[in-house]
Amino acid sequence: MKKRNQIVLLSLSLLFMGCTSVNKKEKSAGFSDSDSLVFISGSYSAENEEGIKVFSFSQKDAGYSYKSGVKGIANPSFLSELTARNIIYSVSEGGGDSSFLYSLKYSPDSMRLEVAGRDMTGGASPCFVMADWSRGKAFTANYSGGSLTVFDADGGGNVARRKVLNFRGRGVNPSRQEKPHVHSVYYSPDSSRIWACDLGTDRIRVIRADDFTYTGEEDIVLPDGSGPRHMCFHSGGKYAYVITELSGDVVVLDTEDGGTAEIIQTVKADTAGGEGSADIHLSPDGRFLYASCRLKGDGLAVFRVSAETGKIERTGYCLTGKHPRNFAITPNGRYILVACRDEDAIEIYEVDKDTGMPVDTGKRIPVKAPVCVRWIK
Structure with a gap:
């Protein structure tokens, strides 16, 4: 039986429209009133399906409209942000010879995408x-390959593989950590390094950003069996937050040195033990942190962030549809769009501005097997 509207009770929690909260002391400065946005969705789909779709979205009332779609890319499961030259990059998640990086040109006038290169x-x-258009580079994290690929990527949409960094090692989980599994890639806060979350070896691989060399000496080591998947950075870059897929924790890093980091806190996100935590994002004002959890008790864990220390306190949990993967928060912080793969829908939640808790609006955007949501305007 589906339990999408049930409440996961936390100690001293408040019952509130399908989600929970434990602290209402702080007040938000309020949301901005800017309106029209555009987002793209990526999915698990066949090459002859519209795996990437373009939608308009209103920050005022969560209204949306389908605008266009792109066929010809199998499993476009993750998309980049829009570059300053109206280029978007998409992975084609396949095995061996069917693994590609695509570039697509976006037309703001027609709200359409077309393939430019691969x-x-x-x-x-x-x-x-x-993607880093200012340096003319793009990077992919290759999960099964256990590698990171560097591409030359110009403003016209041309992409050319430049270097593949293959990693070694294994973790303590024999079924999930038999080898490296690189899951995401970011610049360090000072942009001097590239950080790659390696779920298979419980470390963040640290690569020099100037010449893409890797020694392993600067790696950020996380707890055994944790499985780092995604991360996000607090504004100013002093703190980073890592969601670990296997242990279901949020690991807080002090990144004040810019290129390196140390662990200052670990807090449980997945209390159901699903071993499927997926994505993590901060609210635009930095007051709240959200992490998606799958496989058991699917939903979003909610945390309040200390402005002084960067540390977090878990304040609630909001149940969502089945298999929430990537999610996106509107720039004004009012709505969260959650890609629920096994619901064939992107679900829309409105955020309580005082508690940070997502509240189900009941609105659903029909998309087959969605796994990525990106704002492009």
Whole structure:
């Protein structure tokens, strides 16, 4: 039986429209009233399906409208942000010779995307892409390949594989950590390093950003069996928050040195033991942190963030549809769009501005097997 509207009770929690909260002392400065946005969705889909879709979205009332779609890319499971030159990058998550990075040109007037270029990743199952148009580079995290690929990427949409960094090692979980599994890639706060979350070896791989060399000496080591998947950074770059897929924790890092980091706190996100925590994002004002958890008790864990220390306190949990993966928060902080793969829908939640708790609006955007949501306007 579905339990999407049931409440997960926390100690001293408040019952509130399908979600929970434990602290209402702090007040938000309020949301902005800017309106029209555009987002793209990525999915698990066949090459002859519209795996990428473009939608308009209103920050005022959560209204949305389908605008266009793109066929010809199998399993476009993760998308980059829009570059300043209206280019988007998409992985094609396949094995071996079917693993690609695609570039797509976006037309703001027609709200349409068209394929501009592609190249093979050289590593199986690319599941994350980061683009840096200012340096003319793009990067993919290749899960099954256990590698990171560096691409030359110009403003016209041309992409060319430049280097593949293959990692070694294993973790303590024999079924999930038999080898490296690189799941995401970011710049360090000072942009001097590239950080790659390696679920298979419980570490964040640290690569020099100037020449893409890797020694392993600067790696950020996380607890055994944790399985780091995604991360996000507090504004100013002093703190980073890592969601670990296997242990279901949020690991808080002090990143004040810019290129390195140390663990200052670990807090449980997945209390159901699903071993499927997926994505993590801060609210635009930095007051709240959200992490998606799958496989058991699917939903979003909610945390309040200390402005002074960067440490977090778990304040609630909001149940969602089945298998929540990636999610996106509107720039004004009012809505959260959750890609629920096994519901074939992107679910829309409105955020309580005092508690940070998501409240189910009941609105659903029909998309087959969605796993990625990105704002592009």
